[in-house]
Amino acid sequence: MFSPRTEIENLRREINRHNQLYYVQDNPEISDSEYDALLRRLKELEEAHPELVTADSPTQRVGAEPLKAFGIVNHPYPLLSLANAFSDTELEAWYLRVKKLLGNAAFQIDCEPKMDGLAVALTYRNGKFTTGATRGDGFQGENITRNLRTIHSIPLNTEEDAPPVFEIRGEVYLPKEGFAKLNRERADKGLSLFANPRNAAAGSLRQLDPSVTAERPLDIFIYALGYAEDSLLPDSHWQILEYFSRLGFKINPRNRLVNTLEEAKEYYREMAENRDSLPYEADGVVFKVDSVSLQQKLGDAGREPRWAIAYKFPAEQVTTLLRKIGISVGRTGTLNPYAILEPVNVGGVVVKQASLHNEDDILRKDIREGDTVVIQRAGEVIPEVVAPVLAKRSPESKPFSMEETLFNPKLSRPACPVCGGEIYRPAGEAMHYCANVSCPAQFERQLEHFVSRGTMDIRGIGESLSVILAQEGLVKNVSDLYYLTAADLLKLPRMGEKSADNIIKAIADSKSRPLDRVIFGLGIRHVGNETAALLSSRYGDIWALAGAGLDELQTIPDIGAKIASSIKAYFSEEKNIAVIRRLETAGVKLASDQKPSYKPLPLSGVEFVVTGKLDSLSREEAQQKIRSLGGTAKDNVTKATRYLVVGADAGSKLAKARSMGVKELSEQEFINMLEQS
């Protein structure tokens, strides 16, 4: 007779092995009822001996108690997004760019189906799955560890030779069959249906009650290693995935490693043709440079790695009636034409409006009011009008003209639809603009942009309150926000004391947003979030940026003449400088925490180990600070360790470091070092 502990351990090992066979290798050895019997026996034993229950027991995959709320996980290395290609030409351009940057060196390409699911990062420590997080904004995600534990193809523990600490990334998805079944069940229960498998997968993963997640047939494919500490891995993405496959992770069997651009295109064609017969939704193919050292050499451009690209499948298309072409005013004064459509369902989403870009584009496609048009939606992007159906065109229809559409009979000239200002189109640009610098529509859009999530993220001021603040004259430029009082807000209709206080607090909180958000928020024409990030890391300070000359700006990779002169024009305007000064006086942070990138980081090449408990910051925070200054933070003392940061109750690492003669730093010495760096 075994002791309960031994029997529990044997059962867990056995069940984990069958999980692997069933969920990962698709090759079960026992029947479902035999499997259920093993699991039932384990549950009985654990109920009788609760002290023996562990977080990685297979019984924990089903129905842990509901989460109170999701915690936040900081990603030690950001989960970047991918650049997109929509045609062979764009794929070729990417390939040639990579080839050129690599000095014509040969490189292999990994081809992977682009799963339409939810990206997650899974962290393992000492062989155990400890943290699972959503991608979130790439830098911070939600902690959904307990929900991820319910997915059977995610190993709860790994074999002995796995790296001591590693993070692996994958896409959680709902197979088409599971999606159809889920919606049938929901229809039977009178619940609302999910529009598509991706929404269903995301909704399932973000359940507060893991037992709901457990009922959904979610699956995962691992597509990348985030990082692995203290281990020598091959210099090949393909071989790294093979290695993790041996450790029990599920890798898409349709992945392929190729040597040429032609083979990559062939892979894309095959996948696009077979797209409907795949058991899951894929919205394209991802191509990656296989060599990890070449990937590092290529680096990132803004928030996208240069060494990878997503080649999207052609989007879903439908036809509908274009009732009218409307014009809206953007935050930089752009006059944006858009199509007002007879509502139509495209891939599960009802579409009423579609983008029309600009006058040239409309004329090139010859899209007219009253036409039946083909519209398409690709992924998350706003739907666009592809082409008119000429056979259905009315003989009375007339070609589109921006000036005629904006003709104002009272003024006897074309005019901004909001303020009546004159319109103009700069030489070399496709957009028309409203010339009135105090056009209220522009400022309303600009204010909306400044407070929105991707910029200063001021909760409580949305679209409608932005408009009211601007129209009531309480906010005439963005710096006015920081001088508002609760009493000012209380004068507004339907504003209670509590919301007013919350808004004032949210405004105050926004003073410490990172510099790139501020730069993006200012609404400099042609400066999007990626350019803003580039400028922030390059200059590190708004005044350094404001003083940059035109030539200097143009030496920055990815910044051309158009962007450079727009930046220069913005900072040459006395009014704009005054706004920035008022932001500074109000205490808005206008410098980056990071040192400017064109100086080498002070701790580059220096390796730290942090041990014991620190008083003023957590170990993770300490490690993040080290990394942000260019250093490396490891968990184990090795010959490469330069400094051991010693907190309270330090144990074996301290002894080991002493035996190896590694320099020790007290918490205070460490903080001094950070401050001086």
Ligand SMILES: [Zn+2]
């Ligand atoms: Zn206007």
